[in-house]
Amino acid sequence: MIVLTVDQRGSTYAEDRVPVVLEQLAKWTSGRAGIVLPFERTIGDEVQGVLSGHSPGAQLAVDLTLDLLRDRGWSVGIGVGPVETPLPAVSRDARGPAFYRARDAVNRAKTRVSGKSVAVEGPTAASGERRAHEVESLLQLLGAVRARRTPHGWEAVDVLSGLADKPGRQKAAAQLLGVSEQAVSQRVRAAMWSEECAVLPVIVRRLEELSGPT
Template structure:
């Protein structure tokens, strides 16, 4: 699974923006696959949601992360790994390595500059750690590109993103913006939008691969989730994990 923990930056001296970001996250997730536990407030100015560790979940995680980085008012921690099943209705009641890693990741993300405040945590083995570092680097790079985009660049990118990818799209964008096609082309080049669009699928693919390396989710009696029945609580699994030394 993929857990996103999102914390408001500078909240001590700012208004509570959690209601607005929850609305944004719900809107960005609407109609898409991948979200299994909707985002909700966990504590204070923090929100959290759970996504499935699949291609759909990874793509949505990347999209949500970049949307939050554009705002520059949030620190984003991405934790990848097993979770305890059954999943709760609210993420704040969830347990398992993916939740713990998201917590570690968001604390690291808080030390980063605005626009690049994202961190990724996965399995501790060399393969998992290297893959998490690769994903984090790509997301921070994309965040930095977006942070340097001008309002005019965003205007062109937002219009183009809302149009079907077909011949004549740039002309349609120019008409919508009441500027020339050359002006749209210049804005897009300066905004590095095509470069961003080329890199986003790579970040999502690596994130899905990391989720695939992270092992099965944790159901009752310490067996893989697909092999278990019902009747054992998350507290039972937590006690078992403590006995085996699993984090």
């Protein structure tokens, strides 16, 4: 299983954003495979959800992590491993190594700068530690790339992401944005979107391998 524990950054001096992020998480996960227990508030300004360790859950975990890092207001801990079964109705009542690892991970993530505040904990065997480190490093790398993305870059990426991947997509994006196709191409190159798209499947695969049978 994959457990995501998400903690609000700087919450001591900020308003409670948990209700807002829960709405966002419900929207982001709507209709997606991989959810085992939905996200809910656990304690204080923290939320938690449980995902399958198979490919849909791993994909969802990566997508949610990157969305939360983009917000820059959250620290994300990813814990991978077994859980005690049967699972309760809500994640705050659940137990098992994946939950303990997610707790350790989010505590480490809190020490990192916004945009890269993610950590991953998996099985303690050498191979598990290596894979967890790889997933964590790649997520931090994409977080750093995204943190440098300009508003114009995000605008182009967001529009292109919502269009079917087929010939003419960039032209369609240019029409929607009211700019030239060349301008879209320049924005996408500067945003390093192609590089991000190439790395994402690698992260998902490594996270799924880290999860093992669930």
